[in-house]
Amino acid sequence: MRIDVITLFPEICRAPLNESMMKRAQQSGALELHIHNLRDWTNDRHHIVDDAPFGGGPGMVMKPEPIFAAVDSLRAGESRVVLMTPQGRRFDQHAAQRFSRDGHLIIICGHYEGVDHRVVENLVDEEISIGDYVLTNGAIAAVVFVDAITRLLPGVLGDVRSAADDSFVEGLLEAPQYTRPAEFRGWKVPDVLLGGNHAEIARWRREQALARTEKNRPDLLRD
Numbered sequence: 001m002r003i004d005v006i007t008l009f010p011e012i013c014r015a016p017l018n019e020s021m022m023k024r025a026q027q028s029g030a031l032e033l034h035i036h037n038l039r040d041w042t043n044d045r046h047h048i049v050d051d052a053p054f055g056g057g058p059g060m061v062m063k064p065e066p067i068f069a070a071v072d073s074l075r076a077g078e079s080r081v082v083l084m085t086p087q088g089r090r091f092d093q094h095a096a097q098r099f100s101r102d103g104h105l106i107i108i109c110g111h112y113e114g115v116d117h118r119v120v121e122n123l124v125d126e127e128i129s130i131g132d133y134v135l136t137n138g139a140i141a142a143v144v145f146v147d148a149i150t151r152l153l154p155g156v157l158g159d160v161r162s163a164a165d166d167s168f169v170e171g172l173l174e175a176p177q178y179t180r181p182a183e184f185r186g187w188k189v190p191d192v193l194l195g196g197n198h199a200e201i202a203r204w205r206r207e208q209a210l211a212r213t214e215k216n217r218p219d220l221l222r223d
């Protein structure tokens with residue numbers, strides 16, 4: 001998969017997407033990632049990317065011209081154009097799975113008070129929010145979005161079962177995990193996990209997943 005990220009803050013994206021699994025995904029060729037500075041598509045001396053909103057109001061709005069120029073130059077055949085914005089549809093694991101089947105994503109990171117709405121109406125295929133809170137800019141959201149999608153690409157996770165077991169895949173949170181030592185500060189690992197009875201372990205994990213979901217995310221059980 002190819003992903004192009006267009007942002008005013010390339011460095012925010014670069015570091016987290018060049019470590020660990022994201023780095024290996026690029027080295028193996030599963031992900032071809034390009035991070036671009038939107039200012040490279042300005043024509044004026046000061047590389048201006050924003051302006052005051054028509055109708056008044058606080059803050060600045062991102063101008064349409066550099067964004068259209070950037071996407072026009074990066075688009076190649078079947079490209080999907082995504083805008084990171086708190087006004088978008090809320091991102092979740094099912095959306096990550098859907099996007100992971102695309103061949104090319106172009107991600108626009110919003111900033112300031114938003115982007116000129118002609119971008120949303122005429123350029124963007126999907127507006128995506130990573131959650132119901134407002135970040136200082138969309139570059140941080142883009143990192144989350146790219147990470148969640150990339151780990152689902154074929155060959156990126158060492159063990160394919162890891163993705164199948166993910167929280168949310170089956171509408172439940174994951175069951176608790178333990179490792180050695182079997183006793184730590186007097187707290188013991190549940191006996192069932194030490195016994196080697198796989199049917200019992202599976203039953204225990206299912207119960208625990210349900211209890212944890214009921215406690216932390218009851219909304220998942222009601223939907």
Ligand code: ADE
Pocket residue numbers: 084085086110128129130131132133134135136137138141
């Ligand atoms: N930009 C600012 N906040 C955001 C959010 N929650 N999701 C996506 N982009 C954003």
